[in-house]
Amino acid sequence: xxxxxVFENVRLIDPSGGLDRxxxxxxxxxxxxxxxxxxxxxxxxxxxxxDGQGAVLCPGLVDMxxxxxxxxxxxxxxxxxxxxxxxxxxxxxxxxxxxGSPAIDDPAMVRMLRSRGEEPDYVSILPYGALTKGCxxxxxxxxxxxxxxxxxxxxDGARAIASARQMKLALTYAQAFDALVVQHPEExxxxxxxxxxxxxxxxxxxxxxxxxxxxxIMIARDIRMVEMTGGRLHFGHVSTxxxxxxxxxxxxxxxxxxxxTAPQYFDxxxxxxxxxxxxxxxxxxxxxxxxxxxLCAALADGTIxxxxxxxxxxxxxxxxxxxxxxxxxxxxxxxxxxxxxTRYHDGTLSLIDALGLLTCKPAVxxxxxxxxxxxxARSVGTLATGTPADLCLFNPDRAWQVVAGELPGHAQNxxxxxxxxxxxxxxxxxxxxxxxxxxx
Amino acid sequence: xxxxxxxxxxxxxxxxxxxLGIQGMHPSQIEPIxxxxxxxxxxxxxxxxxxDLLRGRTVINLFFEDSTxxxxxxxxxxxxxxxxxxxxxxxxxxxxxxxxxxxTATTLNAMRTDLLVVRHSQxxxxxxxxxxxxxAVINAGDGTHEHPTQALLDAVTIRRHLGRIDGLTVxxxxxxxxxxxxRSNIHLLTSMACRxxxxxxxxxxxxxxxxxxxxxxxxxxxxxxxVDVVMMLRLQKERMSGGxxxxxxxxxxxxxxxxxxxxxxxxxxxxxxxxxxxxxVEIASHIADSDQSVIREQVEMGxxxxxxxxxxxxxxxx
Numbered sequence: 001x002x003x004x005x006v007f008e009n010v011r012l013i014d015p016s017g018g019l020d021r022x023x024x025x026x027x028x029x030x031x032x033x034x035x036x037x038x039x040x041x042x043x044x045x046x047x048x049x050x051d052g053q054g055a056v057l058c059p060g061l062v063d064m065x066x067x068x069x070x071x072x073x074x075x076x077x078x079x080x081x082x083x084x085x086x087x088x089x090x091x092x093x094x095x096x097x098x099x100g101s102p103a104i105d106d107p108a109m110v111r112m113l114r115s116r117g118e119e120p121d122y123v124s125i126l127p128y129g130a131l132t133k134g135c136x137x138x139x140x141x142x143x144x145x146x147x148x149x150x151x152x153x154x155x156d157g158a159r160a161i162a163s164a165r166q167m168k169l170a171l172t173y174a175q176a177f178d179a180l181v182v183q184h185p186e187e188x189x190x191x192x193x194x195x196x197x198x199x200x201x202x203x204x205x206x207x208x209x210x211x212x213x214x215x216x217i218m219i220a221r222d223i224r225m226v227e228m229t230g231g232r233l234h235f236g237h238v239s240t241x242x243x244x245x246x247x248x249x250x251x252x253x254x255x256x257x258x259x260x261t262a263p264q265y266f267d268x269x270x271x272x273x274x275x276x277x278x279x280x281x282x283x284x285x286x287x288x289x290x291x292x293x294x295l296c297a298a299l300a301d302g303t304i305x306x307x308x309x310x311x312x313x314x315x316x317x318x319x320x321x322x323x324x325x326x327x328x329x330x331x332x333x334x335x336x337x338x339x340x341x342t343r344y345h346d347g348t349l350s351l352i353d354a355l356g357l358l359t360c361k362p363a364v365x366x367x368x369x370x371x372x373x374x375x376x377a378r379s380v381g382t383l384a385t386g387t388p389a390d391l392c393l394f395n396p397d398r399a400w401q402v403v404a405g406e407l408p409g410h411a412q413n414x415x416x417x418x419x420x421x422x423x424x425x426x427x428x429x430x431x432x433x434x435x436x437x438x439x440x
Numbered sequence: 441x442x443x444x445x446x447x448x449x450x451x452x453x454x455x456x457x458x459x460l461g462i463q464g465m466h467p468s469q470i471e472p473i474x475x476x477x478x479x480x481x482x483x484x485x486x487x488x489x490x491x492d493l494l495r496g497r498t499v500i501n502l503f504f505e506d507s508t509x510x511x512x513x514x515x516x517x518x519x520x521x522x523x524x525x526x527x528x529x530x531x532x533x534x535x536x537x538x539x540x541x542x543x544t545a546t547t548l549n550a551m552r553t554d555l556l557v558v559r560h561s562q563x564x565x566x567x568x569x570x571x572x573x574x575x576a577v578i579n580a581g582d583g584t585h586e587h588p589t590q591a592l593l594d595a596v597t598i599r600r601h602l603g604r605i606d607g608l609t610v611x612x613x614x615x616x617x618x619x620x621x622x623r624s625n626i627h628l629l630t631s632m633a634c635r636x637x638x639x640x641x642x643x644x645x646x647x648x649x650x651x652x653x654x655x656x657x658x659x660x661x662x663x664x665x666x667v668d669v670v671m672m673l674r675l676q677k678e679r680m681s682g683g684x685x686x687x688x689x690x691x692x693x694x695x696x697x698x699x700x701x702x703x704x705x706x707x708x709x710x711x712x713x714x715x716x717x718x719x720x721v722e723i724a725s726h727i728a729d730s731d732q733s734v735i736r737e738q739v740e741m742g743x744x745x746x747x748x749x750x751x752x753x754x755x756x757x758x
């Protein structure tokens with residue numbers, strides 16, 4: 001006996017197919033059967049009905065840059081608590097950075113993480129593999145074996161591949177497996193021990209600064225590396241106008257580079273650190289207002305390929321330190337959609353484009369969806385027939401307030417505390433089963 | 441935005457409970473402290489300070505960084521007002537500084553401390569402590585952020601000699617980029633309508649510092665021209681090992697204060713230095729000891745200003 005669910009009275013938006021219309025969606029046995037259904041008389045017998053009351057139904061969000069406390073920092077977050085945060089934010093798939101302890105530089109670790117995400121109540125996990133052993137920037141990790149085990153891309157997390165020779169080797173070797181390399185775009189010797197963007201604010205606070213050029217210099221170097229090697233490179237959490245400008249030019253020249261950014265970089269600027277507010281400490285640091293505006297423009301013109309939450313769970317003890325010593329990073333799973341929709345509400349992005357940056361575009365980058373997807377990959381970020389029914393139902397206009405301490409999941413280190421957001425998730429489904437929101 | 445991260449007000453004022461920095465203080469908040477400090481200076485000279493003012497109050501000097509001068513100055517200030525002054529020097533490993541800091545806060549609350557004087561190598565550490573302790577916190581120097589009582593004592597010294605602060609031209613010379621003394625002085629002097637010039641090599645005085653509302657000069661010859669006050673800063677030895685300047689002798693050659701350069705300033709211009717001095721590195725020895733030097737008086741005013749600050753900050757609880 002098969003189980004069926006019909007989503008009635010929803011605005012279907014599927015950026016992967018350019019779909020945006022009122023309609024209904026049929027799910028059978030955890031897979032999407034189709035959206036081109038006849039009227040109510042076509043509802044299968046015994047099907048459960050979900051009345052969307054006009055809300056948007058889109059693919060479950062694919063968050064391509066997430067840190068989870070497992071393995072090694074379970075006091076910060078577990079896969080279980082991260083799943084609660086993700087589902088409450090409409091996120092059904094997360095690409096997890098390899099910078100746990102131990103680092104994900106062994107095929108068994110990749111398989112372990114993947115299998116954690118296959119549990120029905122947990123968010124699907126696409127593991128990144130370490131680019132170098134232990135993410136220490138030395139010898140290359142086993143990119144081939146890690147790929148085979150299911151690693152979707154390779155990075156050392158928030159540690160830049162500093163050595164030009166190392167980057168050349170990585171980009172060259174990765175081509176044997178068509179593997180995507182992900183760089184943290186920051187020139188580390190220029191960044192030094194800096195913890196805020198160099199400028200008047202850092203000067204007044206007496207905090208060591210990181211020039212914005214530290215990003216552009218690394219991006220410029222690496223674009224040249226891609227030209228030289230022919231590899232594929234993705235820049236994670238770009239944060240400066242100069243950086244996205246270089247990427248825009250490189251794309252125009254046909255160079256295979258892509259990038260993502262995170263909500264804090266297009267919604268906040270450096271003033272959020274105020275009087276040493278460590279919850280707004282990030283790596284790279286929050287930038288000047290002109291950089292934030294340049295990122296908005298780069299979202300609008302398609303230079304930026306994806307929006308990732310850059311979720312980084314931290315305990316209060318990691319943050320209640322003098323600013324320079326506090327840990328960088330903020331939680332982002334539960335606020336990813338709401339903050340992204342601020343760019344829809346202010347007219348920067350259309351709704352379908354905003355959702356594209358959160359669904360099919362990262363899924364294609366990670367090679368799980370689309371024409372170039374790896375064989376056997378679980379296709380996500382789309383409403384295409386036959387794909388898993390990972391779904392997000394949300395009301396784009398309903399407002400809610402971010403309150404640190406009351407966010408779903410364990411980690412509460414949000415930089416958006418107190419912020420009113422428009423765009424509330426009403427329900428989330430994984431494999432056709434409801435994992436968030438009241439059951440209909 | 442975040443309740444979790446908002447402390448009390450940074451400043452003196454109706455709701456201000458701490459002295460964490462000069463930035464944001466209005467002249468109307470600064471001047472009463474200077475007035476009070478001048479009267480405490482006179483009382484100290486005649487050895488007639490109000491020793492019952494802070495009787496029964498506990499002042500803790502919590503120094504995470506070595507300091508003899510500032511700590512002694514606060515200690516004397518507290519004792520001249522009759523407070524119980526306790527010195528805590530916190531030996532620390534570089535890794536556990538932060539943990540020590542908040543654990544210490546808990547301990548101090550349990551000890552019912554009234555006034556807490558904090559020096560720390562990290563910018564913002566006193567602000568963090570201020571969120572967690574019940575005592576009024578006085579920043580005695582944090583990282584490269586601020587050293588507010590130094591700026592206040594410099595202001596008293598200037599006012600006593602030149603009769604006013606507003607309208608003066610003050611040159612601050614040396615390693616401005618890494619100086620908390622310079623930052624606090626910049627904020628105080630610009631707030632009191634001084635023209636402030638920063639003088640030093642571009643690695644120690646980046647041109648971008650002009651955003652603080654000051655002039656930036658890279659030669660002493662232009663920087664000292666017709667100024668009323670020359671404030672010299674101590675050159676830290678790490679600046680040389682860090683490659684920001686090549687050597688002490690090259691530094692003195694171009695940025696040391698000697699007679700020839702001092703003669704460019706207004707006749708009778710004051711020479712100041714927060715101490716301790718590197719004679720022959722940033723300042724020629726005979727200049728430091730000359731009639732124009734008010735360096736010793738700065739130390740005297742230091743005690744008086746700290747008495748004034750302890751007095752003001754304890755008023756809410758007296």
